[in-house]
Amino acid sequence: MARLNINGTTREIEVDPDTPLLWVLREQAGLTGSKYGCGVAQCGACTVHIDGNPVRSCVLPVSGLTAEQKITTIEGLSKDGSHPVQQAWLKLDVPQCGYCQSGMIMAAAALLQTNPKPTDADIDAHITNICRCGTYNRVREAIKQAAAGLPAKQST
Amino acid sequence: MSITTPVSRRSFLIGSASAIGGLSLGFHVPFAGAAPAKTAQEVNAWVVVQPDDTVVIRIARSEMGQGTLTGLAQLVAEELECDWSKVTTEYPTPGQNLARNRVWGNFSTGGSRGIRESHEYVRQGGAVAREMLISAAAAQWKVPANECFAANSVITHRPSNRKVTFGKVATAAASVTPPKDVALKDPKQWKIAGKPLARLDTVDKLTGKQIYGTDLQLPGMLNATVRACPHFGGKVKSFDAAAITSRKGVRKVLQIDDATLAVVADTWWQAKTAMDALPVVWDEGPNKDMSSESIAEMLKGGLEAQDAFVQTTVGDAPGTLAKAKKTISAVYAYPYQNHATMEPMNATARYTPEKCEVWVPTQNGEASLAAAAEAAGLPVEKCEVYKLHLGGGFGRRGMQDYVRQAVLIAKQMPGTPIKMIWTREEDMLHGMYHPTTQCKLTGALDDEGNLTALHMRISGQSILAAVRPQGMQGGKDPVVFQGLNLTGDEGHLGYTVPNLLIDHAMRNPAVPPGFWRGVNLNQNAVYMECFIDELAHAAGVDPLQFRRKLMKNHPKHLAVLEAVAKGIGWETPAEKGRHRGLAQIMGFGSYVAAAAEVSVTDGQLKIHRIVAATDAGHIVNPAQVERQVEGSFVYGLSAALFGECTVQGGRMVEDNFHTYQVMKMAEMPAVETHIVPSGGFWGGVGEPTIAVAAPAVLNALFAATGKRIRTLPLKKHSLA
Structure with missing residues (x-):
């Protein structure tokens, strides 16, 4: 039990x-x-x-x-996908197959909790999750946008 | 999006799976809890319209992250003239396809063919549905159909300005005789296709709601895992089921074929830990002495052998080489790779003597259906497959070994749904591996540094010989030569060489090969593009200039190469300590190139920047193309930097990500993607760029260090 x-x-x-x-x-x-x-x-x-x-x-x-x-x-x-990390992910349309993305989002949310303005080196050191589709660069960008708290640019 | 509980998802899955003629296994939460299946109207096979004007577009190909779902929906929607904001999608089942005379065509999703093979008929599907909807509205208004037009899901009678939405006329439209051969739009007129639209399948992937095969829940379901003899060709000699049958939760311990054991338990964790505790003795079989060294030796023998299949010949390469004053020769090698999809292989099956059903992430629903029928021993009409989104495919899920296993387990427990999930270790030890090859290249240079002859001898494993022997041509595997043909969509060479010979000595080790994203284009690009770089340096000519001379007759190949050269700034010096490399190739119907900028400090490689260019002819969604190109560098560079499955004792050594290292965030370079469509053809996108990732970096590495790496992966070499 x-x-x-x-x-x-x-x-x-x-x-x-x-x-x-x-x-x-x-x-x-x-x-x-x-x-x-x-x-x-x-x-x-x-x-x-x-x-x-x-x-x-x-x-x-x-x-x-x-x-x-x-x-x-x-x-x-979040109750409705409204966490800033989820919102940044949505705006940048980050996931491909999506299987690793729950873990990526949780790792990113935890990083921003302790380090609200992570550098590239901080992101490299803390986001060690594996993605085989290759979303890393968008994950990085989404973390920065969530950190900035700014409206993310439309995904293209 | 509302949050649904596992229970409501469950009832949704079951409910929709049994709906006939309407929705199959849906994969969009908007349907959860609602009952659109009862009121939705199928206009034709591709288009279902609901009374609220929601348009459901049927997608035959599998979504595994590559974005084909969104791209195919864009093509249908473009012709349908519907409101994109009201579009959703669903997979028809393979059983429905069979019952309806394969109305949705091929389900197979591989070879970067999702869009390039089906663009015409899916657009026809949308166009025909549009005409049927217009006809129904015109009949209702008693006006000629040619006075009406459709836009944004609204049909308008031009003279009277009367309007009606698709949802209001869908039922009437369904009984309209479909017109034949509706003219398709010129891509220049596209409003939905060709645009960088957001994916249709993102939201649920952000909240944990997306249901993958591993997440499926069915009432009364039990969980299973398998362990097959890790030695290729080996079998189960003995096992002691009694040692684990009394463990908590264990329901059944069984052998499902010569080589494979399964444990069924209440939970997967119970099944997995029971399997770990199961005493097994393996019969190591006939290949127990096979090793990476013995395989390399076998392939080495093929480099000089007489028994080679000739694919490409121009002039007299052997004669010219024999007489040449200056020849350069090099031997390259490419190792086994595992697909390593993030979601391990899995399938859920329910068997009764009357019906066998399988829920599975598969790249080929029809092949899954055939495998299920064969394993169940039932006619295919008594079987059905429900496709789920894939947690990665990369070619691995085109194979059906795991579907067969799930059905064989379920067959032992009739009526009980069995969800079988492999451990990562099982996944690594029972791959369908990227084949291993070696290649010897010999080139002749004249006094002016022109390439006068080239012989490229490939030695190694054929994929088709193992998995699709019906594709062989008189013993030759034509796919071995991807990117090296003189003509054709699957890859023609971008160089004109006056005397050219490309041949293949087939050497097939007892390791199961498979189609691994990029397939044979991967190693062929390393061989050709690195050797061209070697020739350029031997001739004392800049690698871009050297290529330009050979590419005069290949403007499309050259255009993407020029695009990356310009993007990386090839004609201007790099920042101090940084060095550049180029590569180009054509395959899967598309022209691709990459330029890499690297530095090496204290023996450590850093890839600073990649510039990539793709000409896929017509581009259906540039945003998705960009993602595929970026992702290609993760897949291609993971292989180049780290990827190798080592054979020892007739089995693979690497059994998880601590030994089969893949690229992570810290290694990921910036990627700048140039999409340069020249129109007039439809190329694939998911695979070709992988091939140029490794040679661009290897050529840059040579520029940085003077070391020519000819054997992958890079981790085996010292760069100091």
Whole structure:
């Protein structure tokens, strides 16, 4: 049994304590926005926030979490896709296949939380998620636009 | 967009999957919770109009990030004259296509063919639907149809200025006899096509709502994972199911074929951990001594062998080379690559003796249907496939091995939907790998530095021999020569060489090959474009000047090369410490080029800038073309910098991203894309640019260091 605070709601979840948070989110909590990509904390598709910090949930057993820790998934980042990072992503039409994008957005939102004006070097150092389609340059631009808080230019 | 719960998504998926004649498995949340299927009117196979004027455009090809969904919808909408803001899309099912005499044509989504192969008939689909809607309105008004026109989903009777929207006449339009051969617009008149419109499939990808195959939920569904013998050609010798059957959640442990075991459990995590704990002994099979070294040796033998398939001959290359005063020769090699889609292979299947259904991210729905029918042992009419958006494809999801596995598991548990997901390790060890080849090139230069003869001998693996033998031509695999032909859409050479011989010694190691985004254009561009650079340096001529002399008869190839040369500033000196390289090629119907600017400091390569140019003839959505070109550098440079699947003991060594490194944000250069369409033809976009990524950077690297890298990946070489 695990007691977890997911997107503002505390739940009791019947699960083996060794189960990684990712699979509890996906299979017990019904939140499939966080993705399985590698299972070894390499790709970042499973990135969620724990108390605002980006965490690769595929290698974090739920036994290591308490009900006091706030877990935020892509589904809880905003109610309606209105988080500035999601809005910048929308304006720049960032995703291609989209599979890595929940993790990218969560990583970007966490970066901006601690570093509201990241440099290119900051982005390189903190956004280490893998995208195989090749959205990196638009991810970078979207982070900067979200940081600027300015109306993003129309995507072309 | 409203947030839907998993439960409402579930009922939507099931509800729409069973709707007949109307909506198939939809993939846009606007439908969730609503019931448009009951009132939507199919005007023709491509166009469904709802009473509220929403236009649903049917898309036969698969969306895997490349934007074909949006581009194809633009082409239909352009001819339909509908309101783009009210357009949504859906996939017809392969079963419906079969039942309707393949009205939607080919479902296969590969070879950058999504748009270039279907542009004509999808535009016809839109144009015919428009004429049917106009006819229905004219009949209602009792006026001649030629006095009416459609624009923005409104039909207007010009003399009386009466107006009616598509939604009001869709039902009547459906019974109008479709006109034949409606004239299509000149692309110069396009208002929707040709424009940099935003993708239709973005919103749900920002909120976690987009349902991929791995996310699917069906009532009563169980979860499975598989493990196949990692040794190519090997089998299961023994396994101890009893060791894991009592684990929590485990429902079934089974062997589904000679080489493959499966565990079915309540959750995927339970299935995966049970599989990890399953004692298995493998029969390593006949290839257990195969290694990257033994494969390289095998291919090396082909470089000088007599048994070669000749594809391209001009003049007498061997004779000219034998007599030449100055010849230059070099041997190149390209390793195995894994597609490594971010979403691992997966499929969900439900089998009963009466019906087999599969939900799957696939690049070829019809091939998935055929694979499902074969695995189920049912007639194809009793099977159906529901396509889902792909979490990456790159050619891997054109193969159907994972569909077959899901059905074989489901067949053991009739009536229960089984969602099978591979681990990343399974995905890496059971790829359909980019084939490995070597290439020996020998060129002759005359006293003026002109290239008088070239022999290009490719040795290595044929994809067609393994996956599409019916495409072979008398034992020859023509696809091996992508980009190296004298004519044709699949890649003709941009150089005129008076004496030219290009041939292939086929050497097929026991590693399954597949179509990997860019296919054989990838290594052929490395071989040709790096060697042309070598010849230029040997002749003491600037690489751009050297190419210009050879490209006089190839204006389209030259135009994209000139565009990148201009963009990178080739004629002006680079900033101190920075060096440049060029590459061009034609393939998948399009002309592409790249210029790279790099520096090397303390043995570390930094790619500062890439300029790319693409001439795809007609451009349907320049914004999506730009994204495909940018993405091509991630895929192409990941391979060039890091990509290699190493064979040891008859199996792959690299089993996850810590050993199969791919490009990340920090390595990503700025990419400046020039779209230079010359019109008059329809080229592909998703693949060709990948091929020029590596040679442009390798040529720049030579300019920077004087080191000619001929064996990829770069990580194996010291640049210090």
